[in-house]
Amino acid sequence: MEEANNTKNDYEREPVPLSLRKGWIPLSLVWIAIGIDISSMLLGAQLGGGMDFGDAIGAVMLGSLLLGIMGAICAYIGAATGLSTAMITRYAFGEYGARLISAIIGLSLLGWFGVQAGFFAQNVQTALDSVLGIKLDDSILSVMGGLLMMSTAIYGYRALERLSSWAVPLMVLLIGVSIFLTLRAHPLAEISHMGVNGEPMSFGMAVSLVIGIFVVGTIITPDVSRWARTRKDAVLASFFGFFIGNSFMIVVAIILSKAMGTSDLTTIFLALGLGIPAILVITLAQWTTNTSNLYSSSLGFAVVFSKVPKTLITVVAGLLATALAYMGIYDRFITFLSFITMLISPVGGICIAEYYVVNRAAFAFEKGHKQLIARSLVSWLLASFIAYCTTAAPDGLGLFHLTTVPALDGFLSGVLFQIVLGKVLAKREAANQAA
Numbered sequence: 001m002e003e004a005n006n007t008k009n010d011y012e013r014e015p016v017p018l019s020l021r022k023g024w025i026p027l028s029l030v031w032i033a034i035g036i037d038i039s040s041m042l043l044g045a046q047l048g049g050g051m052d053f054g055d056a057i058g059a060v061m062l063g064s065l066l067l068g069i070m071g072a073i074c075a076y077i078g079a080a081t082g083l084s085t086a087m088i089t090r091y092a093f094g095e096y097g098a099r100l101i102s103a104i105i106g107l108s109l110l111g112w113f114g115v116q117a118g119f120f121a122q123n124v125q126t127a128l129d130s131v132l133g134i135k136l137d138d139s140i141l142s143v144m145g146g147l148l149m150m151s152t153a154i155y156g157y158r159a160l161e162r163l164s165s166w167a168v169p170l171m172v173l174l175i176g177v178s179i180f181l182t183l184r185a186h187p188l189a190e191i192s193h194m195g196v197n198g199e200p201m202s203f204g205m206a207v208s209l210v211i212g213i214f215v216v217g218t219i220i221t222p223d224v225s226r227w228a229r230t231r232k233d234a235v236l237a238s239f240f241g242f243f244i245g246n247s248f249m250i251v252v253a254i255i256l257s258k259a260m261g262t263s264d265l266t267t268i269f270l271a272l273g274l275g276i277p278a279i280l281v282i283t284l285a286q287w288t289t290n291t292s293n294l295y296s297s298s299l300g301f302a303v304v305f306s307k308v309p310k311t312l313i314t315v316v317a318g319l320l321a322t323a324l325a326y327m328g329i330y331d332r333f334i335t336f337l338s339f340i341t342m343l344i345s346p347v348g349g350i351c352i353a354e355y356y357v358v359n360r361a362a363f364a365f366e367k368g369h370k371q372l373i374a375r376s377l378v379s380w381l382l383a384s385f386i387a388y389c390t391t392a393a394p395d396g397l398g399l400f401h402l403t404t405v406p407a408l409d410g411f412l413s414g415v416l417f418q419i420v421l422g423k424v425l426a427k428r429e430a431a432n433q434a435a
Helices: 001-010 024-035 038-050 052-083 085-132 138-151 155-186 190-191 202-210 215-219 233-260 265-270 277-302 310-326 327-357 374-390 408-433
Strands: none
Touching: 024 215, 024 277, 038 052, 038 085, 038 138, 038 277, 052 085, 052 190, 052 202, 052 215, 052 233, 052 327, 052 374, 085 138, 085 215, 085 265, 085 277, 085 327, 085 374, 085 408, 138 155, 138 277, 138 310, 155 190, 155 215, 155 233, 155 277, 190 233, 202 327, 202 408, 215 233, 215 310, 215 327, 265 277, 265 310, 277 310, 327 374, 327 408, 374 408
């Protein structure tokens, strides 16, 4: 009976038992599955149209490498504590601060769910019309997709892992076929010499968007890494999962869009004669990604609404996110991506600084936590403002540049402000006690 209960318990408000934890390979598949999505294809097409081939690939590799490092560092904390991201923020921000941060992360992920469901609807509509002659409204398809993606999130991490274990190999196979057919008609040497045919994009902005498309994923790595058997498993799974999962589809999109002269994934698949496989890839890609978005969003809201069962939270959140898709949130994709980058990237830096430098001893489930850690909220506000200042207009102020990557600016600023404020206040407190 206890074992049966364990299979239903998602441990949203307590550490995952060591007996239920897993090795790095299944966890890597989860991250790779999350990284393979339609929004990555859209971003890859934009990079391919706005940059030379070599610069576009370089931006993807650098952005994905930085994501892998950020994700691995955050994942270590999840494996060490066995707690979700929302639970970990209680030790960095305090109870009330964590509720605010968890609500922001949860709302961001709901918005991201809506964006992904919208992409799903647009692409499936094109495929159904071209292959089967079926015409359905985008809004209807976004609702159908949202409900499908919500179905697995209700059952928690185990359902996400099972879905990823068979979806990833199938998606990689189908996408591999499309790349093979494309390169047979347009050799890589030919593609690499194709020039810019869209709106020009700087290298720094390209790297920022590559990071931004998955930066929320790095911050919420504990939601998956808390299931890691060891800290090494968590680090390996997150690094390879983020590096491969984030770069794979973007690079594929760069190659396909330059070769085929379009940024429409479905049109590319249909031109290659892959009609039904196109529908399957689109469905699986969005399903695996959006299930994770809703799963982590529900974990965040489980901290905000501590008395409400997580299953009910997931259902309500899923319906709200589906409503966002129905209303067309995906039409503001780049603006939404820039906005969540500003607010979310500092959170990871603050938790890292608090755990590794300021006060690791506080991250113990059995010790409890403070009601509010004001310095962390101050660090978050300052770091978010820095990211806003370094983000180009119209989505930001564009006042100055630091690393030229606003997402990284916010993350590193969060680390810096948290260390400085934490150490300064610790010294002041020690001096007061000595007096």
